[in-house]
Amino acid sequence: MRDFGGIVERSPVRVVRPGSVREVADAVREADAQGVDVVPRGSGHSTFGQSLTAGVSLDLRGLTGVEAGARQAAAAAGASWRDVLAATLPHGLTPPVLTDYLDVTVGGTISAGGVGGTSHVHGTQADNVLALDVVAGGEPVTCSPAARPDLFDAVRGGLGRHGVITGATLRLVPAPERVLCCTIPCRDAEDVLRVQREVRADDVSAQVKPSEDGWVFEAKAVLYGDGREPPPGTAETEELPYIDFCDRMRPDVEELIALGEWARPHPWGMVFLPASRAAAVIESTLAAMTPDGLGLSGVILIKALRIGHVPMLNALGDPVLFSVLRTASPGHASVPEMLAANRALLDRARAVGGTPYGVGSIPV
Template sequence: MLHDFGGIVRRTPGTVIRPSCAREVAEAVREAAASGTPLVARGCGHSTGGQSQTGGVSLDLRGLATVHAVQADRVVVDAGATWREVLDATLPHGRTPPVLTDYLDLTVGGTLSAGGIGGTSHVHGTQAANVLELDVVTRTGEAVTCSPGDRRDVFDAVRAAMGRNGVITRAALRLVPAPERVLSFTVPLAGAAGLLRAQRTVRADHVSGLAEPGGRCELRAVVHDGDRPPPGLPPDETGTGMEVEELSFLDFADRMRPDVQELIALGEWARPHPWATVLLPAARAVDVIDATLAEMGPDDIGLSGLVRIQALAPGPVPVPLLRAPADPVLFGLLRAASPGCRPVEEMLASNRVLHDRARAAGGVLYMSS
């Protein structure tokens, strides 16, 4: 029986296939299509609603994990490679993908199939908006190379599609110069309105935000290879003090590793994670966020849970299936069903309230949750 990071849905696949090349992926897809058997591609299984599970054929893409040639402007990688493995290959060349997920142990194919959002998405958009070319096996088992200028129909059909329209087997990812170090500023703010205003006005290379039940927020603004605060950094609105930290770029990119190791040791990483993430139009985002946080207490989010708020930009290549509203804001309830907190069923019921509230405001569900 397989489970995913969400720990809520559990299914036993009829067959598990771990292909070592795109040809084997195509064969598996054709055989499943011929027999009418559901087939689901799986990377590290970090979905939270059972999206990486099936009772049919589970296609384990971690067998396709090679990072190929690194050039100045791009790197070619297999879909089962993690972003950690990509970064390990590109940093010796002084290059990095423009958008990295906060947690690096996710596969390239998995996040491109969801969208892929990080702290630089206010400048560069999603990871799916920074792809130069893809190798894809379509639902009929056809192997296709596609890009913005060649087979654009397939290119647009697989990015942010959660695997519904084909299996990504290889990707050419855009690269940009990597900084050597970062200067990180964490500023407490009184509420979501101030946080979103700061995210829109601060001139930083990385911008992200966290919130707490009740409304207190925190802005993180990071400058690359800088020695002073970024322009537009807001003052501390709570009187609790701004934090400043200098790190190597790699340590910053991998900043979640110590926390994850601690959560694994405490058993929190293995708890159910009933996450809910929505993309809201900026004009309505504060209303939705404030109403949701006002209804929450610490037991609604869990001991290791987070509330994430992130302003986004479109990115260089449109991603039609992401269906994000104009001027989008990500709002994520990254819940953990910790002991002593609300049970999973109640957290899921609260998630449905958020989904309905977001849709009424013109927002959409971010499909990875």
């Protein structure tokens, strides 16, 4: 069995596909009695075997369903963020933070932390959970900041090590009908971070792209609602319905699947960097890279964000998430070479007080 990373392979002793919370609890108790590890799995979108095990693989995609209320939604762990939006948008509501790719599961991203374009305002997806249903010690429990806060803190960003998330109560906010996407060319990493810090936008991100003249930096500022003026320096704009913006990756994913790139190994290097030192680490990493080390469909992302109280993420203050999302395409750098580059990235990050993001492919 593999995950999205396609690098690590493990064969579980058995795969359990529960259809209810009680079946999850039964599977956990049985595995505990046998001294076997249990690892929960949603869409398996981890990149270095985090959702794999030689013990019991607990496939939670059978736990589905989303119920939306006036200010919150109750979502089963196996529901995707696409499912969540389908339930909340008819009420004019949306989760404050969404992943760029909607077909990952609620339980999976909360257990990883979950970063999105709005994380500079709202923090991670784990910051926006009001309560969690968890199987811990073989028993179903509900935890929140007020009830079992120790468990609540351990499972958010805990990668399934301290309990199995079976459901989540999600905070909701009003959803815009349309958005204005603004592209802002930037000189370098420092300029990207300046734009992300100064721009008044609802969703901000940045990408670094290879060109004949070296690396090109580009910030994205997305404004929710109508009648707002593009930020200074905007070179291009595009107006979209909110749902189309949320689902903007779908055409790219379909093309990558058709090209075979979606199935290739994905040695992703992802680190949290202190904001004051981020530009230097980013520039030194890029100086040591060529497009060959990124792969045909690889992507480099820069995202300044705010993290609230999610202790398991081990990222203090307002860090910058620097993501080198490599794809081991034919004719490009090999998986071992890409993993070595990820290790060098982690060394640079740690030298300035940075930390790895747990779903990445970084040998430690």
